[in-house]
Amino acid sequence: MAGGRLRRRFKDDDLTDMPDHALVGVVRIPSMQESPGRAISKRVIYALIALFAAVFIVYLDRDGYRDVQDNELSFLDCLYYATVSLSTTGYGDITPYTPSARLINVLVITPLRVMFLIVLVGTTLEVLTERSRQALKIQRWRSKVRNHTVVIGYGTKGKTAVKAMIADGQKPSEIVVVDGDQTVLDNAAAKGLVTVRGDATRSDVLRLAGAQHASAIVVATNRDDTAVLATLTARELAPKAKIVASIREAENTHLIRQSGADSVVVSSETAGRLLGLATSTPTVVQVIEDLLTPDEGFAIAERDIEPEEVGGSPRHLPEIVLGVVRDGKLHRVDDSKVDAIENGDRLLYVRQGLPD
Template sequence: MERRRPPQIALLKQKSPLSVGAQLAIRFLLLLALLAVIILVHWIERDAFVDNVDGEMSFADVIYFTMISATTTGYGDIVPVTERARLFDALVVTPARIFFILILAGTAYSFVIKRSWDKWIMRRLQRTLEDHIVVAGFGTSGSEAVHELVARGEDPRKIVVIDQNTESLAKAERMGCIIMQADATRDETLEAVRIRQAATMIISAGRDDTSILICLTARHLCPDLPISLAVRAEDNEFPARAAGATTVINPVSFAGLLLAGSAHGAGISDYLADLASATGRVRLHERVIENFEVGKSLAEVAVGLGVRILRDGKPIGFWQDGAKKLEAGDRIIEIIPGHAFPPCPPA
């Protein structure tokens, strides 16, 4: 009989509304309050202690003994002599000492060690970022794009994912991507991921207005960066291009193309899906022509089936006159068998 797994409990999470200074102040006040209670009890019960130095327990001696016993095991110069005082030190002061250590250690880790470590890691990663892919938004479309990039042989360590959702970033991190929890519409965020050194950028923020704003921010920082942007509404395709997007993709429109194609034959939609996937039997391949290919026709240089030339940003079909003679700088798009250029595994 298969053993049932216990149900997973979904935890609600929310960012603390308190600033770092406020959190530190609360911890400090908590420590002071606990120390004040222990000092008060020790002062009331001062006759239950013996000072082996001068035989008298002053208020300064009480403060000294409290601080020493709350942070260490004491030096033996002041000792409790009654049973009640010893029980108080054993059952109250000793747990308080552990509590102090946990708070101090946790504070040091949270606000000093961890932050310093994270900054060092970030600086080290920034030095290695070059010709990388920046993905703004790791929702449904963004995550599928990253999965497809990895399937095509892209090293996930060269993919930087920006998102504000913790769970989405955790998924991207498990894939091996570099992650950053930040607002991609801000200049400092894109500067931090070295947008000027990036090879390309993919934007799928979930909202068209946010995606277009991210595109505007990236475009003014890097005028020549290739940017692919996903929009949901057809009306937003023009604003996306006006914002500087190199390629605008409407998933809804693409789904409509597949549906319309399937209405005239199931093979059409299957073939289109094959072309779009790295795991299909056929796929689209784009490359810059070599020097020895200049002057030749598209049909002569295509490894597979040449379908289009990109010349100065303008498309030229295989049936047009421009396809009869390639020029330097031309990019060609061809349909090749899926096994012709198999994706290389990430290094």
């Protein structure tokens, strides 16, 4: 029964089958947008310019107009006529009767009327245009997205993970955030990240985020059971992706690893160790925090070896080498297996500042 439900979950691809225009509001491709207050102010200014331009033109040619009482038009009459004309109300109590006044109405007042109406309905047009633009962006993005990073959950852990990745040189446009809270997704989009709204334990939501083409997937949910199911779903879709998951309790480590996580971070134990160290050796905690902050001070990094380093000892390099990654496995620098550097090795070392 459980296997059947799981198979139905993976076959539920409703979102990925939807047309791109229907995904507007689910997927959001970030773009630089004008603030609402500034946009409204500009529209009001344009409308007032059109209105007073019409008032000025009518006032200059006021002798060509007459009202129902054949009185000469005052400035207030001109303002009244321009207002009802541009708003297409047109009571007919003031009309142009000379050929020149009628010609000016055709050549000037009518275009101003059109401009005024465009300004009035501009918000609606802008919304429709924005939806079309977003649909086109989604279509292009879905066809090109490859080797990106999917971050599941944009709480404290997710935000910190994204910040670290960006500080380490990854482009915000190459990071896709999946979360069910629209408020946190708005915050992510404001930082230039692609966002997908939905439940990351559903395969169709992760397909929409391009998880099947991702090079890495970060699981940073607030609940361990959600993290396990999201990891299982992600591993089914992306067998070759590197999956890094965070859990709160160490007793769930074996579950998350069985679900397909390559690396597991136990947040409660890590925080507990730092708290314990801070009581006796607070400077050690400062150094650890410095190493975990890639955009300032020292940082832990990984690099390929240089050709001239083959055969040498990792302990004799200029950098402080912490370990050697060989065949996908990390060896500490004091391990006899890595006394000599070999082709294909990668070095885990301490670097200073951002990479060039």
